[in-house]
Amino acid sequence: MDETDRRIVDVLRVDARLSISELAQRVGVSRASAYARFNRLVTERVIRRFTVEVDPAALGEGLAAYVHVRIKQNSWKSFRTKAWALAEAEHVALVAGDFDCVLLVRARDTAHLRQVVLERIQALPEVVATQTVLIFEEHHGHL
Template structure:
């Protein structure tokens, strides 16, 4: 990857709907070169997909929390599958430290979050314990 590839990634990270003509103009290459470079980045696995950034609050999910989870040894794969089955799960990660996993959950309100954590996450057979951290303010690379 060279500086042009990095510049293309910056443009597409900011708005994945940017036309190839505009991408090419902004990074100083021809449109066919921009197409070829993006195709190569996709085929090489650098670009894993094109997505949208949705405001959870606009969907009625105004409360976010990181839930740190301790799980039984060798249960990551089954825990990951069960965690992704939760409609409220926005991110699931295996981490190092005092906890084994971190979930980013989106909920309507504190009652909904309580129900998800206490009645569904803690009920998973792999879970040994949790700690919930509320998110007061959140910023993505786009905000």
């Protein structure tokens, strides 16, 4: 990956719906070069998928929290499968520190969040402890 490839990725992070012609113009390369580079970035899985960013509040998921989870030793594989299956878990990460895993959970309200944390996450046999941190405000920046 060279600097031109990085510029292509940066431009697409902001707006992945750009046409190849517009992408080429913004990056300062020919349309053919932009097309070839774009295809290579997709084929080599530098660009893994295309998605849309939505407003969680508009979807009725106005409450967000990080749920820090401590799990039993050697139970990461079974825990992650169950965590990935949680519809409310937008992001699941294995981390180092006091906790083993962090989940970004989106819920309708505090009752829904309570149900997810206490009745679904804490009920998993792999879970030793949890700590929930409410998110008051978010910013999704682009590199």
